[in-house]
Amino acid sequence: xxxxxxAAGTPTGGPTHTASDTATGSPxxxxxxxxxxxxxxxxxxxxxxxxxxxxxxxxxxFGFLGPNGAGKTTTMRMIACVSPVTDGELRVLGMDPSHDxxxxxxxxxxVPQDDNLDTELTVWDNLLIYGRYFGLPVAxxxxxxxxxxxxxxxxxxxxxxxxxxxxxMKRRLIIARGLINRPDLLLLDEPTTGxxxxxxxxxxxxxxxxxxxxxxxxxxxxxxxxxEQLCDRLVIMDEGRIVAEGSPRELIDRYSTREVVxxxxxxxxxxxAAVPRLDSLGDRVEPVxxxxxxxxxxxxxxxxxxxxxxxxxxSVLVRRSSLEDVFLRLTGRxxxx
Amino acid sequence: MPDHPVAARAAPAGLARAAPMLRVAEREARVxxxxxxxxxxxxxxxxxxxxxxxxxxxxxxxxxxxxxxxGVSYLVFxxxxxxxxxxxxxxxxxxxxxxxxxxxxxxxxxxAAATPVSPGQVYGGWLxxxxxxxxxxxxxxxxIAALLGAVPSAWGVLAVPAAALGGLAFAAPLTxxxxxxxxxxxxxxxxxxxxxxxxxxxxxxxxxxxxxxxLEPLARLTPLWHAVELCRGATTGSLSPxxxxxxxxxxxxxVALGCWWGVRxxxxxxxx
Numbered sequence: 001x002x003x004x005x006x007a008a009g010t011p012t013g014g015p016t017h018t019a020s021d022t023a024t025g026s027p028x029x030x031x032x033x034x035x036x037x038x039x040x041x042x043x044x045x046x047x048x049x050x051x052x053x054x055x056x057x058x059x060x061x062f063g064f065l066g067p068n069g070a071g072k073t074t075t076m077r078m079i080a081c082v083s084p085v086t087d088g089e090l091r092v093l094g095m096d097p098s099h100d101x102x103x104x105x106x107x108x109x110x111v112p113q114d115d116n117l118d119t120e121l122t123v124w125d126n127l128l129i130y131g132r133y134f135g136l137p138v139a140x141x142x143x144x145x146x147x148x149x150x151x152x153x154x155x156x157x158x159x160x161x162x163x164x165x166x167x168x169m170k171r172r173l174i175i176a177r178g179l180i181n182r183p184d185l186l187l188l189d190e191p192t193t194g195x196x197x198x199x200x201x202x203x204x205x206x207x208x209x210x211x212x213x214x215x216x217x218x219x220x221x222x223x224x225x226x227x228e229q230l231c232d233r234l235v236i237m238d239e240g241r242i243v244a245e246g247s248p249r250e251l252i253d254r255y256s257t258r259e260v261v262x263x264x265x266x267x268x269x270x271x272x273a274a275v276p277r278l279d280s281l282g283d284r285v286e287p288v289x290x291x292x293x294x295x296x297x298x299x300x301x302x303x304x305x306x307x308x309x310x311x312x313x314x315s316v317l318v319r320r321s322s323l324e325d326v327f328l329r330l331t332g333r334x335x336x337x
Numbered sequence: 338m339p340d341h342p343v344a345a346r347a348a349p350a351g352l353a354r355a356a357p358m359l360r361v362a363e364r365e366a367r368v369x370x371x372x373x374x375x376x377x378x379x380x381x382x383x384x385x386x387x388x389x390x391x392x393x394x395x396x397x398x399x400x401x402x403x404x405x406x407x408g409v410s411y412l413v414f415x416x417x418x419x420x421x422x423x424x425x426x427x428x429x430x431x432x433x434x435x436x437x438x439x440x441x442x443x444x445x446x447x448x449a450a451a452t453p454v455s456p457g458q459v460y461g462g463w464l465x466x467x468x469x470x471x472x473x474x475x476x477x478x479x480x481i482a483a484l485l486g487a488v489p490s491a492w493g494v495l496a497v498p499a500a501a502l503g504g505l506a507f508a509a510p511l512t513x514x515x516x517x518x519x520x521x522x523x524x525x526x527x528x529x530x531x532x533x534x535x536x537x538x539x540x541x542x543x544x545x546x547x548x549x550x551x552l553e554p555l556a557r558l559t560p561l562w563h564a565v566e567l568c569r570g571a572t573t574g575s576l577s578p579x580x581x582x583x584x585x586x587x588x589x590x591x592v593a594l595g596c597w598w599g600v601r602x603x604x605x606x607x608x609x
Contacts, residue, residue, distance in 0.1 A: 082607065082608045084608065106453040114444060116447050129367060132360045133361075133364075135357070
């Protein structure tokens with residue numbers, strides 16, 4: 001289909017033509033773009049992904065949250081049809097990766113964890129050659145690449161080599177590259193790992209833009225703030241399994257209290273001594289490496305009662321519960337280990 | 338070895354299988370056009386320098402004392418040897434470090450394998466481009482050698498595909514080998530203990546019957562000897578059709594084995 005988006009239109013263009021494509025591709029009856037049942041991946045004796053179920057709906061941002069080694073990247077590689085499924089069932093865009101890998105890959109955009117831009121080429125040529133891998137005509141790629149460079153805020157870097165670009169620019173270029181074929185589904189593996197805060201925020205803003213344009217995004221992350229910011233729905237993975245599923249809000253409501261009081265002590269002995277005295281002060285008391293977390297509905301009320309328990313921390317912080325707390329609750333470990 | 342149904346069943350027909358391969362070659366071509374004068378010059382300079390030093394310089398001495406080598410002047414004898422040997426050298430250069438870059442350092446092969454291009458097609462496209470460059474270099478060399486009087490037979494045009502086939506007989510297995518490695522530590526060793534000895538002793542600069550008796554059969558087993566015989570047979574017009582078919586079959590078999598190995602390795606590296 002050569003229909004080009006209106007000059008002022010979305011650079012992503014995905015949803016404008018996918019509705020009809022999908023009708024012919026006939027995905028699962030519930031309109032899921034990705035559907036996994038008991039999906040399993042083993043490398044020799046090592047179980048990387050252990051019988052997981054999930055589905056990704058059209059137009060949503062779906063996340064895999066978990067620490068390194070949880071099986072997120074392996075799951076993404078199976079969805080991307082570059083890693084054969086060991087066991088279980090996987091449907092992507094209504095097709096079977098073991099039979100229709102090339103046809104599925106033709107409709108995916110992939111943003112890998114490790115930059116694999118072509119350092120021998122310019123920014124522009126990276127887009128051009130990637131588009132050629134999809135068999136797109138050069139004239140169409142030129143038009144599309146211009147839109148995408150604008151989207152990625154790289155217009156003035158068109159003829160620059162890739163090497164001197166900053167980490168954030170490289171990431172944006174990889175995302176632009178992943179959109180060259182107007183994918184039905186964009187897969188992002190740890191999209192902001194290694195970026196400074198400013199570059200992360202710009203990237204998030206660009207991803208919001210894609211979401212608003214109706215592009216379906218699947219991402220992995222070990223940053224709970226990223227998951228909270230971007231994901232409509234997510235699964236939390238740990239040791240190859242899914243331990244919880246829902247929207248960030250649902251997960252926090254289900255597995256944590258409304259607020260958390262963080263207490264830091266001058267020395268480990270003081271912390272150890274304080275923990276028994278905090279008993280029943282909140283719903284739950286969780287000592288971690290450098291602080292004690294008290295889970296409670298009313299943070300300020302809990303803080304006011306510290307004195308009566310003879311607890312005198314160095315510093316006190318009241319905050320809202322986050323996905324980090326959900327992860328800690330579910331696995332007994334913190335996300336960054 | 339795990340089974341990889343994804344790559345195996347992805348491409349439905351011959352033509353559909355070839356198109357993505359050509360796009361991989363196209364990527365290499367687009368990189369190449371940015372420095373093609375240098376690439377072509379270096380590709381042809383080396384053999385021409387050898388041709389000048391060995392064929393003309395050393396050849397003068399040889400012809401004075403020997404009269405001829407295998408019935409032809411030394412220049413005529415050595416030109417096809419240099420053609421085949423530099424094809425080997427170019428093929429090894431293209432099949433070691435650049436392949437490691439595609440698999441591990443730059444990961445450009447992974448980028449291609451995330452698109453409709455399958456791992457086997459990445460390998461095929463890479464080889465197709467190496468073959469293209471071999472043909473370009475050999476064509477130039479044969480043309481210049483002919484101008485210098487080193488190609489007495491019109492069959493000499495067949496030295497071009499012969500040299501390219503010989504080059505592929507190294508590139509196919511070497512690319513497969515490199516793709517399976519985790520570091521380039523072994524590459525200099527391969528250059529020293531395999532490529533350079535083959536370059537010197539496979540009938541390139543002197544007939545293999547001058548080798549010690551125990552070494553001669555070994556030299557006749559190397560793909561380079563077969564490539565040299567084919568090229569020499571073409572430029573001098575002296576090879577029997579049966580012998581030509583035999584050498585071609587041997588080289589083709591090495592290429593086929595290399596391809597089998599390469600497709601397997603690329604699948605396990607790019608889609609595991």
